Amino acid sequence: MLFVEANGARIPAIGLGTWELRGRACARIVEQALRLGYRHIDTAQVYENEREVGEGLRASGVKRDQVEYHPYLDQSKVREACMRYGMALVAYSPVAKGRIKSDHALQRIGERYGKTAAQICLRWLVQQGVAAIPRTSKLERLSENIEIFDFELSEEHMQQISGMGSAGSRLTDFGMAPKWD
Numbered sequence: 001m002l003f004v005e006a007n008g009a010r011i012p013a014i015g016l017g018t019w020e021l022r023g024r025a026c027a028r029i030v031e032q033a034l035r036l037g038y039r040h041i042d043t044a045q046v047y048e049n050e051r052e053v054g055e056g057l058r059a060s061g062v063k064r065d066q067v068e069y070h071p072y073l074d075q076s077k078v079r080e081a082c083m084r085y086g087m088a089l090v091a092y093s094p095v096a097k098g099r100i101k102s103d104h105a106l107q108r109i110g111e112r113y114g115k116t117a118a119q120i121c122l123r124w125l126v127q128q129g130v131a132a133i134p135r136t137s138k139l140e141r142l143s144e145n146i147e148i149f150d151f152e153l154s155e156e157h158m159q160q161i162s163g164m165g166s167a168g169s170r171l172t173d174f175g176m177a178p179k180w181d
């Protein structure tokens with residue numbers, strides 16, 4: 001495969017177009033394309049087939065996925081497996097759906113760095129090589145959540161935060177989710 005490179009992205013030169021592909025036919029062709037080695041699938045809201053593209057992706061078994069990850073949930077096994085297999089790990093619910101902001105231990109650590117509990121939490125994630133996708137509806141928190149690249153947590157603080165997690169502290173459990181622990 002050749003790749004088109006732009007702005008740090010590496011885009012497979014041949015992808016699959018899906019406009020006007022609908023229903024099971026769409027899911028089947030996407031699944032088959034991924035099995036054949038396609039890694040660039042086009043879709044858009046206006047095609048009204050995002051669900052089927054997703055179904056094809058799921059059925060293909062191609063490795064992908066985000067997981068819930070924040071200091072209350074121990075994801076060390078998943079993280080180590082991702083590192084072993086060269087996979088990116090993306091943390092959803094990274095500030096534990098907002099609960100992190102009133103965590104006293106993280107607030108105390110934050111005082112040492114002049115940062116909020118949420119910033120300490122997000123820094124702990126990215127310092128492990130994990131990407132995080134915090135959601136906010138507040139403009140000021142957009143800045144807060146991205147201003148985490150001007151400091152580094154000490155090893156002691158990294159370990160302290162890692163020690164807050166346990167295996168059974170999942171905040172989201174979809175019916176369709178795998179059996180996690």
Ligand SMILES: NC(=O)c1ccc[n+]([C@@H]2O[C@H](COP(=O)([O-])OP(=O)(O)OC[C@H]3O[C@@H](n4cnc5c(N)ncnc54)[C@H](OP(=O)(O)O)[C@@H]3O)[C@@H](O)[C@H]2O)c1
Binds near residue numbers: 095099134
């Ligand atoms: N792949 C999946 O299965 C999956 C599942 C769940 C979520 N996700 C994705 O992951 C995203 C994030 O997860 P999430 O929405 O469940 O939870 P989250 O990002 O951990 O938490 C969002 C909540 O935290 C608050 N918040 C954000 N930044 C904050 C800050 N700096 N200080 C204090 N509070 C803050 C927000 O409130 P305000 O709006 O008031 O700031 C909001 O109520 C989702 O929106 C979605 O895009 C993916």
